[in-house]
Amino acid sequence: MRLVVRAHPGASRTGADWDGAVLHVRVTARAVEGAANRALIQAVADALGVRRSAVSLVAGKRSREKVVEVSGLDPTSLDSLRDPGG
Numbered sequence: 001m002r003l004v005v006r007a008h009p010g011a012s013r014t015g016a017d018w019d020g021a022v023l024h025v026r027v028t029a030r031a032v033e034g035a036a037n038r039a040l041i042q043a044v045a046d047a048l049g050v051r052r053s054a055v056s057l058v059a060g061k062r063s064r065e066k067v068v069e070v071s072g073l074d075p076t077s078l079d080s081l082r083d084p085g086g
Contacts, residue, residue, distance in 0.1 A: 001073050002058060005044060005066045009036035016047035018082045023047065037061065044068055048078075 004022050011026035018024075025047070027039035037057055045052045050072055060066030 001070050001075065001078065003044075003068050003070060003078075005040065005060075005068050007031075007036060007040050007060075007064045007066055009039075009064075014039065014043050016043055021082075034061075037066075040066070041068070044070070048073060 006019075006022050006024045008024060008026040009029060009031040011028055014027050016023055016025045023044065025040050025043045027036055027043055029035040029039035031037075041055045041057060042052055045055045048055075048070060050070060054071040054073070056069045056071075058067045058069050
């Protein structure tokens with residue numbers, strides 16, 4: 001399953017929040033030599049409850065707007081992650 005992710009490198013803390021269909025991911029790593037992308041992949045995996053190896057960057061290597069591929073995630077569980085109160 002592919003997801004649109006908006007990266008926020010250099011944040012004061014790591015975390016992820018949904019804004020509609022976009023996952024906003026804050027990482028403390030700076031966008032230098034791929035450090036922020038590596039941290040982003042780990043943060044996405046943590047937020048979705050999957051292994052790091054299940055997340056790969058498909059597009060947007062040098063952009064804040066990225067597309068990631070997540071293996072082993074079904075749409076039903078994704079909907080519950082987007083709306084934990086519903």
